[in-house]
Amino acid sequence: MPNIASILKAEISRVARKEVRAEIETLKKASVAHRASIAELRRQVNALEKELRRFAKTATRPATLPDSANEPAEGTKRRFSATRLAAHRTRLGLSAASYGQLVGVAGQTIYHWEQGKARPRVAQLESLAAVRDLGAREVAERLATR
Structure with a gap:
């Protein structure tokens, strides 16, 4: 006949596994949600960096003004060498x-x-x-x- 202590020990470990499994499931769901939000944030950061590079590229280009501020006084365009x-x-x-x-x-x-x-x-x-x-x-x- 089995010892009552070993039966009690087996029952306690079974209940503990059940409780741990329930806790792990909630942690897994939270982890999946966090991973999804992290992936979305990475996509947003990549999009913002791409936009920043595009703005930086346009900012380094010389701006040509349509008014006479960019034109020489004589009306002829000067070239530089x-x-x-x-x-x-x-x-x-x-x-x-x-x-x-x-x-x-x-x-x-x-x-x-x-x-x-x-x-x-x-x-x-x-x-x-x-x-x-x-x-x-x-x-x-x-x-x-x-």
Whole structure:
């Protein structure tokens, strides 16, 4: 005949398993719900990051204004060439700082323009065009007066 202690022990373990199984089922349901919400949040984050990259891309593009703020005074569109700027500066025999004084910018700005790291604004393009039309004597006179 079985021992009453072993029967009691078996019954207690059966009831405990039943209780644990019920608790685990609620935890599994909560885990599934949390995983679904995490997946939805990841999709939202990916969509927002994609939108942010798109906005960042459009923000780095130069904005062209339809009004006359982007147009030169004469009505002709000015083009900029970094190599031609460097060639003109060396042809005049000027340092970047001196050339910058003529244009009205810093010497470091001239270096950045020549290296293609930056581009001049419309007003600065007009100044560059005015300096481009000067001869060596006129450049020397302007630099002497500054």
